Amino acid sequence: MASEPANDAPHRMIADDVVFGSNVVVHPFTNLYGCRIGDDSRIGPFVEIQSGATVGRRCKIQSHTFICEGVVIEDEVFVGHGVMFINDKYPRAANDRHELKSPSDWQIAGSTVERGGSIGSGAVILGGLRLGAGCMIGAGSVVTRDVPAGAVAFGNPARVRE
Numbered sequence: 001m002a003s004e005p006a007n008d009a010p011h012r013m014i015a016d017d018v019v020f021g022s023n024v025v026v027h028p029f030t031n032l033y034g035c036r037i038g039d040d041s042r043i044g045p046f047v048e049i050q051s052g053a054t055v056g057r058r059c060k061i062q063s064h065t066f067i068c069e070g071v072v073i074e075d076e077v078f079v080g081h082g083v084m085f086i087n088d089k090y091p092r093a094a095n096d097r098h099e100l101k102s103p104s105d106w107q108i109a110g111s112t113v114e115r116g117g118s119i120g121s122g123a124v125i126l127g128g129l130r131l132g133a134g135c136m137i138g139a140g141s142v143v144t145r146d147v148p149a150g151a152v153a154f155g156n157p158a159r160v161r162e
Contacts, residue, residue, distance in 0.1 A: 005026040021040070030049075043061045045063045047064070047067070058075055109128035132148045
């Protein structure tokens with residue numbers, strides 16, 4: 001594994017605990033910390049990938065995408081512009097004691113995008129889901145359920161279409 005991306009770009013925030021595969025390209029204005037990025041992947045500008053997230057080999061993550069803790073993106077996945085992953089099924093600012101929530105107040109609901117999946121621009125992927133190998137998610141979709149391998153799903157909420 002490499003200790004830094006293969007390219008140089010200005011205005012990147014890359015923490016020391018990021019693990020890079022070989023030949024990873026990271027564009028400017030990105031925030032990466034505590035994540036793993038596989039060989040030959042491309043990370044576009046204005047992307048944030050949080051601690052505990054994994055991006056596989058030969059992936060393309062387009063600009064303005066947010067990949068949160070608990071998300072696993074397998075090999076050869078395309079993630080379009082402005083895709084938002086969510087990892088909290090019950091988001092609240094405060095706990096039952098009316099105190100600002102801390103990490104101990106919730107459980108991460110991670111999602112997995114299996115090999116060869118494709119997610120269109122502007123899609124929102126709720127927590128705790130599995131998007132099957134080779135599936136295709138339409139642009140602007142809100143994915144609230146698992147999507148089977150090879151399926152095409154789109155809409156709000158996203159539904160599998162023929």
